[in-house]
Amino acid sequence: MSYKITVLPGDGIGPEITKEAVKLLDAVGETYGHNFEFQYADIGGVAVDKQGTPLPEQTVQHCESCDAILLGAVGGPKWDDETPDRKPETGLLGIRKQLNLFANLRPAIVYDSLLDASSLKRDVLDGADLLIVRELTGGLYFGKPRERREGEHGLEVIDTLHYTEAEIERIIRKAFDLARLRNKQLTSVDKANVLENSRLWREVANRVAADYPDVELSHMLVDNAAMQLVNDPKQFDTIVTENMFGDILSDIASMITGSLGMLPSASLSADGPGLYEPVHGSAPDIAGQNIANPLATLASCAMLLRYSLHLKEEADAVEEAILKTLREGYRTGDIAAIGEATVSTSEMGDIVCQQILSASIKQSQ
Ligand SMILES: NC(=O)c1ccc[n+]([C@@H]2O[C@H](COP(=O)([O-])OP(=O)(O)OC[C@H]3O[C@@H](n4cnc5c(N)ncnc54)[C@H](O)[C@@H]3O)[C@@H](O)[C@H]2O)c1
Ligand SMILES: CC(C)[C@H](C(=O)O)[C@@H](O)C(=O)O
Ligand SMILES: [Mg+2]
Numbered sequence: 001m002s003y004k005i006t007v008l009p010g011d012g013i014g015p016e017i018t019k020e021a022v023k024l025l026d027a028v029g030e031t032y033g034h035n036f037e038f039q040y041a042d043i044g045g046v047a048v049d050k051q052g053t054p055l056p057e058q059t060v061q062h063c064e065s066c067d068a069i070l071l072g073a074v075g076g077p078k079w080d081d082e083t084p085d086r087k088p089e090t091g092l093l094g095i096r097k098q099l100n101l102f103a104n105l106r107p108a109i110v111y112d113s114l115l116d117a118s119s120l121k122r123d124v125l126d127g128a129d130l131l132i133v134r135e136l137t138g139g140l141y142f143g144k145p146r147e148r149r150e151g152e153h154g155l156e157v158i159d160t161l162h163y164t165e166a167e168i169e170r171i172i173r174k175a176f177d178l179a180r181l182r183n184k185q186l187t188s189v190d191k192a193n194v195l196e197n198s199r200l201w202r203e204v205a206n207r208v209a210a211d212y213p214d215v216e217l218s219h220m221l222v223d224n225a226a227m228q229l230v231n232d233p234k235q236f237d238t239i240v241t242e243n244m245f246g247d248i249l250s251d252i253a254s255m256i257t258g259s260l261g262m263l264p265s266a267s268l269s270a271d272g273p274g275l276y277e278p279v280h281g282s283a284p285d286i287a288g289q290n291i292a293n294p295l296a297t298l299a300s301c302a303m304l305l306r307y308s309l310h311l312k313e314e315a316d317a318v319e320e321a322i323l324k325t326l327r328e329g330y331r332t333g334d335i336a337a338i339g340e341a342t343v344s345t346s347e348m349g350d351i352v353c354q355q356i357l358s359a360s361i362k363q364s365q
Pocket of ligand 2: 092
């Protein structure tokens, strides 16, 4: 089969890690007989520099006319002084909104061979495997009004936390569907002791639960959830939450895997192409040094194969290749123990590709 993938490398370490992802998809194509056609487009700071906007129209067109989108990261100090409409992050938020990518799936898995990479205790981590389902196109990120204005007592600023019942219901239903495929436990995270938004969120979750009698629904306040994620991550199976809470909780959850460089994500709409990106950012502090961990991006490719292309065997093979690479002891700096040997970004990419290619040689023998 032939598939069209739009690649948005973006800024900082984005180009380094997406290069490894393209290499990996080519290895998958070679092994399983698929043809991946890559079309590259600009987003974020690089697009501001080249085209004067973080989300050029042509980038949107490429994204709308493909099977799946692979994104590196956007942003960096170079664009700190840009106006809001020229900020790199505006490009990322823009593409999420324009493609209606309301469901953001952020799995956090503890790899047995990385138990010592985390600063958390082994027995707290061992066996933890959770999925954060983050609402991605509403809430504080997009609510209007959003403004800075002169008030009676000087400058004042407004951001608006806005959700419609329909927006809440579609993400809650998506999370129930996903929990059903996992261990059938859904924790809805909110701030219902304070926010009217969260009170509606809770009501909707309770109402929708009647359609999923096989899934156990519980509620947790977000401040407690942040603590529980590092205290006892094994209590969670599937978590559903609104946009801002999900952003923060997913970075916290990355610590149970050992590094932010390990966390993949999928952003899905009801029907169009999905967007796949690591949870981490453009890591300007290590950009251009070939030391970033590409595994979050490679694991995002597994999600791309699974959710957008429906290639289950290929997705499993990528996840297995990552597992094997870690079990064989290969480490980038962020997941290495003190004094442990490390590999570069491109070496890590080569090793994972090699696992795919050699697994297929074994199968055909
Ligand atoms: N999806 C995205 O594109 C995205 C996500 C988060 C942040 N950002 C942007 O990235 C820029 C930098 O943000 P930040 O520094 O707060 O967060 P960051 O995620 O870029 O980096 C946080 C820390 O994690 C490390 N890190 C991140 N990814 C890594 C990897 N693959 N391998 C090894 N170490 C890694 C970095 O070196 C840094 O020390 C900002 O402009 C921010 O808005 C973009
Ligand atoms: C860069 C930023 C806009 C983005 C977000 O807040 O959603 C990032 O932190 C993420 O987690 O994908
Ligand atoms: Mg984030």
